[in-house]
Amino acid sequence: xxxxxxxxxxxxxxxxxxxxxxxxxxxxxxxxxxxxxxxxxxxxxxxxxxxxxxxxxxxxxxxxxxxxxxxxxxxxxxxxxxxxxxxxxxxxxxxxxxxxxxxxxxxxxxxxxxxxxxxxxxxxxxxxxxxxxxxxxxxxxxxxxxxxxxxxxxxxxxxxxxxxxxxxxxxxxxxxxxxxxxxxxxxxxxxxxxxxxxxxxxxxxxxxxxxxxxxxxxxxxxxxxxxxxxxxxxxxxxxxxxxx
Amino acid sequence: xxxxxxxxxxxxxxxxxxxxxxxxxxxxxxxxxxxxxxxxxxxxxxxxxxxxxxxxxxxxxxxxxxxxxxxxxxxxxxxxxxxxxxxxxxxxxxxxxxxxxxxxxxxxxxxxxxxxxxxxxxxxxxxxxxxxxxxxxxxxxxxxxxxxxxxxxxxxxxxxxxxxxxxxxxxxxxxxxxxxxxxxxxxxxxxxxxxxxxxxxxxxxxxxxxxxxxxxxxxxxxxxxxxxxxxxxxxxxxxxxxxx
DNA sequence: ACAAAAGTGTTTGCCGTACACCCATGT
DNA sequence: ACATGGGTGTACGGCAAACACTTTTGT
Numbered sequence: 119x120x121x122x123x124x125x126x127x128x129x130x131x132x133x134x135x136x137x138x139x140x141x142x143x144x145x146x147x148x149x150x151x152x153x154x155x156x157x158x159x160x161x162x163x164x165x166x167x168x169x170x171x172x173x174x175x176x177x178x179x180x181x182x183x184x185x186x187x188x189x190x191x192x193x194x195x196x197x198x199x200x201x202x203x204x205x206x207x208x209x210x211x212x213x214x215x216x217x218x219x220x221x222x223x224x225x226x227x228x229x230x231x232x233x234x235x236x237x238x239x240x241x242x243x244x245x246x247x248x249x250x251x252x253x254x255x256x257x258x259x260x261x262x263x264x265x266x267x268x269x270x271x272x273x274x275x276x277x278x279x280x281x282x283x284x285x286x287x288x289x290x291x292x293x294x295x296x297x298x299x300x301x302x303x304x305x306x307x308x309x310x311x312x313x314x315x316x317x318x319x320x321x322x323x324x325x326x327x328x329x330x331x332x333x334x335x336x337x338x339x340x341x342x343x344x345x346x347x348x349x350x351x352x353x354x355x356x357x358x359x360x361x362x
Numbered sequence: 363x364x365x366x367x368x369x370x371x372x373x374x375x376x377x378x379x380x381x382x383x384x385x386x387x388x389x390x391x392x393x394x395x396x397x398x399x400x401x402x403x404x405x406x407x408x409x410x411x412x413x414x415x416x417x418x419x420x421x422x423x424x425x426x427x428x429x430x431x432x433x434x435x436x437x438x439x440x441x442x443x444x445x446x447x448x449x450x451x452x453x454x455x456x457x458x459x460x461x462x463x464x465x466x467x468x469x470x471x472x473x474x475x476x477x478x479x480x481x482x483x484x485x486x487x488x489x490x491x492x493x494x495x496x497x498x499x500x501x502x503x504x505x506x507x508x509x510x511x512x513x514x515x516x517x518x519x520x521x522x523x524x525x526x527x528x529x530x531x532x533x534x535x536x537x538x539x540x541x542x543x544x545x546x547x548x549x550x551x552x553x554x555x556x557x558x559x560x561x562x563x564x565x566x567x568x569x570x571x572x573x574x575x576x577x578x579x580x581x582x583x584x585x586x587x588x589x590x591x592x593x594x595x596x597x598x599x600x601x602x603x604x605x606x
Numbered sequence: 607a608c609a610a611a612a613g614t615g616t617t618t619g620c621c622g623t624a625c626a627c628c629c630a631t632g633t
Numbered sequence: 634a635c636a637t638g639g640g641t642g643t644a645c646g647g648c649a650a651a652c653a654c655t656t657t658t659g660t
Binding site for chain 4: 326348351
């Protein structure tokens, strides 16, 4: 399988990614399930090449897992408790998988490398869920979108990492105008509002929400969208990057 | 001198501290000057023990340099560019100090350790400047408070680190109610306002500032302060930690 | 005609800014 | 009396919340 060494990667330092997507009025997170007995889930993660900027390392990890470039990405916090080691998890995993690991068996040196105490840099990413084709790597059994309110049990402190990522997302949402990264190119005001509601987990008043968003002057109103529903057709909007 | 090894510290990972103080209407930063020819300044920094939480490592570094515990401290960003190595600086320093390093000479192994590419976690701290007795370590020629608008030339990307720390301080000042960490136990409204003005580098309207701060309901008004000046005596205030 | 959802307008209260005025103190 | 700086009150304007009404569309 893969081989880690200090020649290639910075030791004891990793990157954990919280990849947010939005689908069916729910905020979701992309989480791989590891291909071992025992039902282990873990956030997409990776290491930093000796000659690689940390932001680019995060970008590389994201591209591998989502298949797309040009992802909105933000560093949000470092997790550096003393208990942060894969050792308990890996030992349990190996005891549950005796003799079944085959080519996935870690050699002694690799085991030593990955079971040391790790400090991890947390990044969160916002993607248009329709553009993403989740990619398993050779350690994964599967990789899926889970509603943030219904995440599978994850290893180590990964639940806390998601929690902090969501906190940061809420703080930055209006500030940095990044909600649009979670939506398709065009969208209705209702869709945007439902996205906000799923992120903040509370309702917004419809008319006031519209006024607030339009006052930001970052949306372009397009033609109306024909829905076939028994009501007025809503306008479509597009996010203006840096145009007038 | 000191000896680093992977047995003791996490390699290639460091902590850089921006220690803010306030004195004579100026926001200041505590910066040591290295005890070598060539005038090198560098932010207080250190490494993380293998069995040490990163926040506690930052706290340890701060305690050593300031002599006080119970310091307000916040992680704000990771600096992880590929160019982040002490090598250019150390080589220049050594060429300027040939034969004069004496006991400060790094042995081969130590030189290899400290000149690798480093990822650094930035922390900022707020201290009551009157309580601090800056402590040199055995690498320092001196350690002093410099006005943030008049910092000495610092090595590597330390200017950028201060810049980002100040940005974060501004963002968090009202949010987290932390300005009081820069002042003595008691202070006048004018002193607090001048502190705000030095941080944001802009004036505030006197009466409105007072109203805004008092509306936060985190200050206790004490007796008046006798100044001897030809005007009304100002009230003293104290910050309420978590009392009613 | 009616229900459903979209679009828009009006009122209210809060908050920050600007302006104005009084108070205490030493010269 | 006056200058100096401290404390407080009032008026204005913008913004967000709450309430209300109109428009479009398929059944």
